[in-house]
């Protein structure tokens with residue numbers, strides 16, 4: 001019997017969308033701060049349809065070198081999700097430096 005797979009275990013994102021996301025994260029971080037975005041897709045799905053940068057929801061969240069996202073920023077995110085019938089599938093953010101790992105804070109606040 002084939003095990004049931006969880007569709008959220010593997011995310012799919014079109015290359016052009018991923019490219020735009022990475023380009024935007026690089027532009028926003030400018031190599032001096034972190035930046036990030038929420039990845040949105042259809043409810044119950046695993047394909048990313050669009051993304052929204054953290055600072056489009058909380059304009060001050062990138063004011064220091066680390067991300068400090070205010071909970072009030074979730075309100076416009078939830079409204080966007082409701083309007084477009086999407087959900088947050090994941091989020092992605094950068095760290096300073098060249099190593100791509102989850103920080104201890106990331107592991108504790110997933």
Ligand SMILES: [Zn+2]
Nearest residue numbers: 095102103106
């Ligand atoms: Zn992190």
